[in-house]
Amino acid sequence: MSASASASAAPPGAANAPVPRGYRTWVALVQGLIVVGWAMYVLYLPGLLKSAGIDARLAIAILMLDQAIFAACDWAAGAYADRLTGSARRLGPAVTAVALVSSAAMLALPTVARLASPAALIATIVVWTAASSALRAPVFALLGRVSGIANKSGPVGMAFVGLSIASALTPLVTTALAGLDPALPLGIGAIALAAAALFATRIESRFPAPGVATGEATPASATRWVALVVLLAAIGMQVQTAILSKPAYVRLAGPDANLWLPTFWIGFAFALPLAVRVARGATPLAHASIAILVGAAMLAVASRAPSLAVLVATQLVAGGAWGVLTTVLVSAALALGGASGTGTAAGMVFAALAMAALVRLGLVAAGIAPAPIVAWLPVVAWVAAGALLVARARTTDALLAVSDVRAIRAG
Template sequence: MTTAEVSTGASGSATRTGLYLAVLQLVFTLGWTTYVIYLPKLAADVGIAPAAVIFILMLDQAIFTIADTAMGIAADRIAPVVGRLGLFVGVLATISCAAFVAMPFVAGMGPAAQAGLIALIVVWSITSSALRAPPLTLLGKYRTRPQVPFLAALAMLGYGIAGAVSPYLGVVMREHDARLPFVISSVVLLLTALGLSRVEFEVARDTLPSKPAEAARPLGIVPTTFIVAMVGLALGYQFHFAMNSAPFYLRFARPDELQWLMPVFWIGFNIAMFPASLVVKHRGGLVVMGAAGLFGAVAIVVAELAGSLDTLIVAQFLAGAAWGCMLMSAISAALAIGATGAEGKVTGLVFSALALGTLARMAAVAGGLQKMPEYAPLLHWAPVACWAVAGAGLLVIAAARLRGGKVESVNSS
């Protein structure tokens, strides 16, 4: 086989890998959406008060915060042996889907099954973390660095599509019985997850030369700062989209129009990732993350001050585009930073940061901050501060690394 044939085959395999990860993220995120839609009804069936549902969701995010990193570390340890990662994810996905399917059936048993439902939720939360960071480690361990940004954009496309259709699903599914959606979601997710072994063997076969396994080294100041900035970006996203976006739209639109307006953010998210991946390929993920953070902060300011629905729609589109650039470049940067054998660990930390941001937003909702007039300015401007500060910090780190690289190049010449 010629070098050109190998390159062409590897390129096709890379695209298939990205599409597979997109489908996996899509199905997983839609499963989470299904869970959130039906959790209040399931909780009511077992006698859990409606006010307690938010605390169950907070428990999920607290588990994700820990389990995402733990699963990433586990992926680093088992991935050097081809086939083990797919087996690991497949086993945990089977447990996760079994717990998920059982939830509505157990809830149907009434108040006596309250402990059983909570136990199933905990098992599902822990095991489903295996479907977040570990599959993405394939990109860092087997794909060349120039391929990673585009493949990360493909993978996050599934997440973005799920975000776009979620408001509509909430309207359509809410009045239907939970059992069928839970079964369908679990079966599709399990079949998708079980395909990881085939993808793993394919990418390992088509990667020439194979990357030698490396022992993970402790994370330094740059990775730590990167994760701290990621927490800031996640907080900004949560407070802007989940808490402020609907009230922004309700200044100009009716509540029944939200299902068509909220996806504007995700349309921008999905469109912007792919051109931004070209910039990441040449300039690095930290630069794009930082620039997108600053750009997104400006877009949120425009949304805050918008005087018409048209202006608000444009601002929300641009804010979504910025978040898409941030998340895609964050995955790319995590895989690059973790290229010392810690791809899973750093990627897991990114997902943990996202979960921590969600947990903080839910805590704010549980505390009723959005209903307290004295906290309104804080909630409105916190996303701007989070994205601007994190973005500026990332650009400073990127500039320092660039200067350090130039100095190293001069010293070695």
């Protein structure tokens, strides 16, 4: 890819434009609200199904359907965002409109469930799931209008701050909300997300205007393999945090186990400043491969932790490794996507995360989650992800180091 080709593909003003004021805070808030909304939905889904006349045991199947829809729609939403940008059309109005549909569907879930119509509830769930994709990949597609991985890594890190805080608080929030009527928590969550979505057009107006993309694009394989690494590593993360962590804490902390569940995400959050610095460095993927392999070693120790102190320490380091890996990989995918493919790149990453959640739910549904071999799945997945990173890091770091891709180093 030549510097001149890539430069011609950038929107006007992108080469010198910083990430606009307010975008970082907005994207962190939106991603955090999505996590909290999903946690409340999972909490109340069995009761909603029962109210609609559906066997609550089918909740796991519904959740698997949700993740499959997320995977397809995240990719499609990212590609559509690129189409809008490529034709010099604004993205904000479409994001707001679809996000409002998602919020309305979430708000309607308890009311529709009380109608005792299984078809109506499933349809509402599908609408909510599909429409919620508007606030994932398209939000990151806006970063295609600024140049360089360095400019993209800061907002990605802030997005993960919102995600990590929400993930850390989720066990405590769901415990507190367990006895409430779902209408109030789901309603508050839907309204908060709708309010955040209303700012999409204002935030977009602070970016350089979209331009018609021309010139040579980065090969699609450059972002596809990044998404594959995300998939492998995310499978390990899902199994570790959603299947293995709680039994380990119950064994070592007893009734206080829930208080320790956020440990992984606390490590994730504290590592994000370092993760952003790594993403802005000369060899981000090489350093990310080291991080994930160190994380794999920590997961191996955690699987046989002899004490609570050892378990907490290894979970903190593993969470930090996940923070470095995801920040670097998402930033790299967005940079490799270029001005005309940032949305698609983001969609591929979010689709990989959804597929990893689907794998974890599949293990639970199949009844093999407690099997001893599953305890080693996170380690194997992270070692595989690290090996793939080691194999491809040098080539991809060289691509990211091209002057037109790394045009701006502040952000």
